Amino acid sequence: MKNRTYNIIFHTHTVSGIVISVVLYIIFFAGSFSFFRDEIVNWERNQSVEITDDIQLDFDETLDSLHKKYNLNGRDIELKKYYIEQRVAVSMSASKDTLNSEKLEGAKFFYIDTKNKTEHTYNNSYTLGEFLYRLHFLAQIYYPIGYYLAGFVAIFFLFAIITGVIIHWKKMIANFYVFRPLAKLKTMWTDAHTALGLIGLPFQFVYAVTGAFFMIKLLLVAPSVFVLYDGDSAQLYEDLEYTHPQYQFNNKTISSDFSVNSYVETTKKLWNDFNVIEIHVFNYKDENMHVLVNGHIDYTSKFNGVGEAIFNVKTGEIVSKKNPITETSYLDGVKNVLFRIHYGDYGGIPLKLISFILGLVSCFVIISGVMIWLIARDKKNVPDKKRRFNERVVRIYLAICLSMYPITALSFIAVKVYQPTSSSFIYNFYFIGWLLLTLFFIIKKDFHFINKYTLLSGSIIGFFIPVSNGIMTGNWFWNSFSNQQFQLLFIDVFWLVLASLTLWISLKLKKI
Numbered sequence: 001m002k003n004r005t006y007n008i009i010f011h012t013h014t015v016s017g018i019v020i021s022v023v024l025y026i027i028f029f030a031g032s033f034s035f036f037r038d039e040i041v042n043w044e045r046n047q048s049v050e051i052t053d054d055i056q057l058d059f060d061e062t063l064d065s066l067h068k069k070y071n072l073n074g075r076d077i078e079l080k081k082y083y084i085e086q087r088v089a090v091s092m093s094a095s096k097d098t099l100n101s102e103k104l105e106g107a108k109f110f111y112i113d114t115k116n117k118t119e120h121t122y123n124n125s126y127t128l129g130e131f132l133y134r135l136h137f138l139a140q141i142y143y144p145i146g147y148y149l150a151g152f153v154a155i156f157f158l159f160a161i162i163t164g165v166i167i168h169w170k171k172m173i174a175n176f177y178v179f180r181p182l183a184k185l186k187t188m189w190t191d192a193h194t195a196l197g198l199i200g201l202p203f204q205f206v207y208a209v210t211g212a213f214f215m216i217k218l219l220l221v222a223p224s225v226f227v228l229y230d231g232d233s234a235q236l237y238e239d240l241e242y243t244h245p246q247y248q249f250n251n252k253t254i255s256s257d258f259s260v261n262s263y264v265e266t267t268k269k270l271w272n273d274f275n276v277i278e279i280h281v282f283n284y285k286d287e288n289m290h291v292l293v294n295g296h297i298d299y300t301s302k303f304n305g306v307g308e309a310i311f312n313v314k315t316g317e318i319v320s321k322k323n324p325i326t327e328t329s330y331l332d333g334v335k336n337v338l339f340r341i342h343y344g345d346y347g348g349i350p351l352k353l354i355s356f357i358l359g360l361v362s363c364f365v366i367i368s369g370v371m372i373w374l375i376a377r378d379k380k381n382v383p384d385k386k387r388r389f390n391e392r393v394v395r396i397y398l399a400i401c402l403s404m405y406p407i408t409a410l411s412f413i414a415v416k417v418y419q420p421t422s423s424s425f426i427y428n429f430y431f432i433g434w435l436l437l438t439l440f441f442i443i444k445k446d447f448h449f450i451n452k453y454t455l456l457s458g459s460i461i462g463f464f465i466p467v468s469n470g471i472m473t474g475n476w477f478w479n480s481f482s483n484q485q486f487q488l489l490f491i492d493v494f495w496l497v498l499a500s501l502t503l504w505i506s507l508k509l510k511k512i
Helices: 003-034 037-045 059-069 102-107 127-134 144-168 172-176 185-199 201-226 233-239 260-270 329-342 347-374 384-402 403-415 423-444 447-473 475-481 485-510
Strands: 077-080 085-093 108-113 274-282 290-297 306-312 318-320
Touching: 003 037, 003 077, 003 127, 003 347, 003 384, 003 403, 037 127, 037 403, 037 485, 059 085, 059 144, 059 329, 077 144, 085 201, 085 384, 102 127, 127 423, 144 201, 185 201, 185 347, 185 475, 201 260, 201 329, 201 447, 260 274, 260 290, 384 423, 384 447, 403 423, 403 447, 403 485, 423 447, 447 475
Parallel strands: none
Antiparallel strands: 077 085, 077 274, 085 108, 274 290, 290 306, 306 318
């Protein structure tokens, strides 16, 4: 490669990496904890649930209960399980019955507890696990700005990965085995950046591609809406199978009895290891009532096996069926495989732990890249004013990024002590606390202090997370183990291990 070409790619890699570094660190740090979203949610609520995507619910009893409260006649009702937790989402359309006195209430959305049948709004169902999950794609920023920002950061990150591979291609394997911690500072950071960057390369590439796809796919398909669909976005969504079929409301009460539970059981008998994740009822108690049962084959049996069956309630017959074993389409592969790869939820806790570690490795790669950038510009031939500016920029960067660890640990204690929580409480506690910690570390004006005491403070707080859980719930981790409440046990042990590791690292850090 010619020197001019190499220099162009090198500077492009540096600039693209520096520009997105802070946001990218936030995405990876929050995303690492997001692998344990469900475990965090259940730990926070002190609930231990069966680890399955299948909805554990008596549908007939639930619909009868909802009918008494909301008068479901003429409504479309959907019960859907998004995560492995004790609550399922309930969506109800406005009644299509023009004579229904309940029609003025319009559509409704809430969550229902599958065990005690209590109802919860989105706000009072909000958890720290949900917060961290949404933070990793910047959902807290006004929609759709946050989504698009995360998507474009993913694209820039993909660009940085590709240019980084080109830069290091000739010496990539050789440099992977070289680590010189006793050499000069820039050499140490460069060796760490190269070695850990190579280890996390496949992981980072996958998450750059899938992250960009999820966040800006609307922008990518927007031209096709106007060119191929003449502006008809509804038709596009139908072709992408994001919508349900429509069934006409006859405004005649159905005369026969029906059981949604029986339709679910019939569907499960069609395909072994079928998990029902969604029930959609069309035209409740109308003569043209239909029930859709949607789900997928267990991931241990088939990685991408999405299927559904639609029943005509009047006749009890299946009017439409999608076999998850034989009718898997290219579209299913694009939509579902990308989701599964991104979420890393198909391999249980071991895969989540590996993904978590690789996420933190990516955070270190980002930090090391910034430190290389700073040290490369800390030379005598660089004007003193510019050197001080560069140092100030990196100090602010480190304070913002590294203070995420202690405030995240502290938030685990806060949501356990302050129960029940809400989205406003979590927002205020996390963001205000993060801001205060960031300002404190910026004021200290010491890189070593920031590195050491963000790790040390986060470690100390982390040790108190299982303690806070035990005090508030009486569910000490040895009790969780004896009661086989492994989701609750996991978070307590996870923090004990993580806090121990970061404490050891903080004590080993020496001022250079």
